[in-house]
Amino acid sequence: xxxxxxxxxxxxxxxxxxxxxxxxxxxxxxxxxxxxxxxxxxxxxxxxxxxxxxxxxxxxxxxxxxxxxxxxxxxxxxxxxxxxxxxxxxxxxxxxxxxxxxxxxxxxxxxxxxxxxxxxxxxxxxxxxxxxxxxxxxxxxxxxxxxxxxxxxxxxxxxxxxxxxxxxxxxxxxxxxxxxxxxxxxxxxxxxxxxxxxxxxxxxxxxxxxxxxxxxxxxxxxxxxxxxxxxxxxxxxxxxxxxxxxxxxxxxxxxxxxxxxxxxxxxxxxxxxxxxxxxxxxxxxxxxxxxxxxxxxxxxxxxxxxxxxxxxxxxxxxxxxxxxxxxxxxxxxxxxxxxxxxxxxxxxxxxxx
Amino acid sequence: xxxxxxxxxxxxxxxxxxxxxxxxxxxxxxxxxxxxxxxxxxxxxxxxxxxxxxxxxxxxxxxxxxxxxxxxxxxxxxxxxxxxxxxxxxxxxxxxxxxxxxxxxxxxxxxxxxxxxxxxxxxxxxxxxxxxxxxxxxxxxxxxxxxxxxxxxxxxxxxxxxxxxxxxxxxxxxxxxxxxxxxxxxxxxxxxxxxxxxxxxxxxxxxxxxxxxxxxxxxxxxxxxxxxxxxxxxxxxxxxxxxxxxxxxxxxxxxxxxxxxxxxxxxxxxxxxxxxxxxxxxxxxxxxxxxxxxxxxxxx
Numbered sequence: 001x002x003x004x005x006x007x008x009x010x011x012x013x014x015x016x017x018x019x020x021x022x023x024x025x026x027x028x029x030x031x032x033x034x035x036x037x038x039x040x041x042x043x044x045x046x047x048x049x050x051x052x053x054x055x056x057x058x059x060x061x062x063x064x065x066x067x068x069x070x071x072x073x074x075x076x077x078x079x080x081x082x083x084x085x086x087x088x089x090x091x092x093x094x095x096x097x098x099x100x101x102x103x104x105x106x107x108x109x110x111x112x113x114x115x116x117x118x119x120x121x122x123x124x125x126x127x128x129x130x131x132x133x134x135x136x137x138x139x140x141x142x143x144x145x146x147x148x149x150x151x152x153x154x155x156x157x158x159x160x161x162x163x164x165x166x167x168x169x170x171x172x173x174x175x176x177x178x179x180x181x182x183x184x185x186x187x188x189x190x191x192x193x194x195x196x197x198x199x200x201x202x203x204x205x206x207x208x209x210x211x212x213x214x215x216x217x218x219x220x221x222x223x224x225x226x227x228x229x230x231x232x233x234x235x236x237x238x239x240x241x242x243x244x245x246x247x248x249x250x251x252x253x254x255x256x257x258x259x260x261x262x263x264x265x266x267x268x269x270x271x272x273x274x275x276x277x278x279x280x281x282x283x284x285x286x287x288x289x290x291x292x293x294x295x296x297x298x299x300x301x302x303x304x305x306x307x308x309x310x311x312x313x314x315x316x317x318x319x320x321x322x323x324x325x326x327x328x329x330x331x332x333x334x335x336x337x338x339x340x341x342x343x344x345x346x347x348x349x350x351x352x353x
Numbered sequence: 354x355x356x357x358x359x360x361x362x363x364x365x366x367x368x369x370x371x372x373x374x375x376x377x378x379x380x381x382x383x384x385x386x387x388x389x390x391x392x393x394x395x396x397x398x399x400x401x402x403x404x405x406x407x408x409x410x411x412x413x414x415x416x417x418x419x420x421x422x423x424x425x426x427x428x429x430x431x432x433x434x435x436x437x438x439x440x441x442x443x444x445x446x447x448x449x450x451x452x453x454x455x456x457x458x459x460x461x462x463x464x465x466x467x468x469x470x471x472x473x474x475x476x477x478x479x480x481x482x483x484x485x486x487x488x489x490x491x492x493x494x495x496x497x498x499x500x501x502x503x504x505x506x507x508x509x510x511x512x513x514x515x516x517x518x519x520x521x522x523x524x525x526x527x528x529x530x531x532x533x534x535x536x537x538x539x540x541x542x543x544x545x546x547x548x549x550x551x552x553x554x555x556x557x558x559x560x561x562x563x564x565x566x567x568x569x570x571x572x573x574x575x576x577x578x579x580x581x582x583x584x585x586x587x588x589x590x591x592x593x594x595x596x597x598x599x600x601x602x603x604x605x606x607x608x609x610x611x612x613x614x615x616x617x618x619x620x621x622x623x624x625x626x627x628x629x630x631x632x633x634x635x636x637x638x639x640x641x642x643x644x645x646x647x648x649x650x651x652x653x
Contacts, residue, residue, distance in 0.1 A: 306445075
């Protein structure tokens with residue numbers, strides 16, 4: 001019997017599990033949440049100077065293999081992320097595991113025919129029509145989740161009852177897992193959105209506002225950025241973040257042209273992965289009177305490294321402070337906290353003037 | 354007349370010969386920055402971000418060296434040669450980084466075969482900025498390509514014939530901008546030649562062959578220059594004694610591609626990763642033992 005598993009990223013394992021468990025009639029194994037053990041395992045078997053998402057995903061793969069999985073899913077593209085799958089498959093097979101790795105994106109494109117073929121190998125009863133229907137629901141679920149997240153992000157720092165947002169979000173995700181049709185999902189979403197808006201917040205008009213930009217995996221997986229958003233929320237800061245799965249899947253290809261037009265003064269071409277998006281976002285954040293910008297990436301993320309001098313230049317022109325973080329497997333948490341505190345204090349002082 | 358500056362970095366090692374004969378034919382004066390030295394390296398580290406790869410750092414050094422010595426600096430951008438022949442993201446962003454770091458006029462063209470932007474169109478575009486006629490430019494392009502092809506073919510022949518030599522043969526897998534750079538690869542090549550080793554360069558093989566052959570090692574690979582490198586392993590299969598993987602720290606594509614290749618080949622190999630602080634003495638010791646091991650193998 002085949003058992004399927006997938007790497008983790010933020011809360012997106014919930015829609016992933018929803019889709020896979022409805023489409024394939026095989027066991028779906030949710031890997032254990034990312035911990036220090038995961039990253040240790042990943043680092044041990046990874047090449048020397050690969051970017052950190054490789055280590056995280058390899059670590060989760062190894063952990064889910066320990067739990068009994070023998071089929072794995074990997075996806076990604078834009079930079080070298082698209083090439084992870086093949087190298088990881090080779091590393092796993094060198095370690096002596098007999099696993100099939102399904103790469104959803106190869107050579108920069110998604111070949112649906114090939115994916116269907118691969119899924120049919122695992123589950124002969126795989127039905128395309130059913131897959132189409134559940135993919136639709138899943139994509140909607142991702143959209144709703146991202147929408148709710150955006151509301152939470154701008155308000156969580158100001159909640160009166162501590163933990164109210166988090167517990168409600170937990171409930172919502174649990175309910176989302178159980179939906180059976182699109183209508184049910186839609187109804188649940190509106191119900192919870194109302195609930196979220198009913199949570200009492202004390203939000204002053206002149207609160208500090210910080211925009212977070214950067215590399216996509218590090219930004220979306222809270223463990224890999226050492227729970228940066230939580231840390232900021234504790235300091236009563238409104239957070240704006242652009243990257244989410246819905247953006248990557250649907251909005252990116254439309255928006256990139258607009259972004260390039262906006263930042264004509266600085267860049268002429270697309271720079272690979274999210275680099276040019278982040279440059280345009282920097283400009284947006286500066287123009288919309290945000291107090292500060294935090295740029296996060298995993299170490300050795302090539303596209304972001306290319307974008308950093310330009311981000312710096314734009315921020316300098318507008319006089320907005322930027323904090324650059326580069327996370328690796330053994331970054332110390334205390335160091336990050338100290339830098340964040342100093343940054344936060346500086347923003348407060350700037351406000352005082 | 355406007356003088357064009359050509360930085361002796363990344364793109365120069367792919368297109369340098371074409372540019373030179375193109376400008377020669379048009380009688381446009383140009384200046385090429387000297388081979389990388391300590392001074393240029395220092396300039397590079399000054400203007401670059403600490404996590405940039407060594408090749409990009411030296412490139413920025415070369416650009417900075419040329420900054421006040423010419424009117425235009427030639428900085429192309431190479432996006433892709435089709436969807437499954439893309440390039441490293443540094444090739445995509447080099448132009449914008451230069452434009453934002455330095456206050457200079459640049460000549461720029463883009464190679465993006467997905468959008469039908471070819472080398473010919475690019476060169477004609479920059480020729481027009483320098484006030485040349487279209488017909489003249491087409492002729493210059495043809496002349497440059499003809500000269501380039503002749504030189505390239507003879508280089509490939511020379512390199513390929515080395516495979517028949519009776520010496521110890523080592524395949525050097527590396528990007529040309531690392532291999533022929535004075536601070537990165539030159540010492541290694543010198544050392545190997547001194548020790549009576551035949552070096553086969555992975556970049557001086559027919560790329561039409563190597564590109565296709567790379568599929569035998571890696572199916573999903575979509576980096577053009579890595580594909581050419583890895584394909585060399587298949588092309589020279591059974592004819593070489595050892596492999597040297599040379600890359601600059603922290604090269605994005607190489608970190609994954611070389612890892613995969615090392616896991617798949619059944620040959621002795623050594624993996625050299627160089628950065629701006631590495632000394633040649635350390636590398637020399639490693640090379641020495643590697644060459645000794647290979648030579649010992651033959652005598653047995």
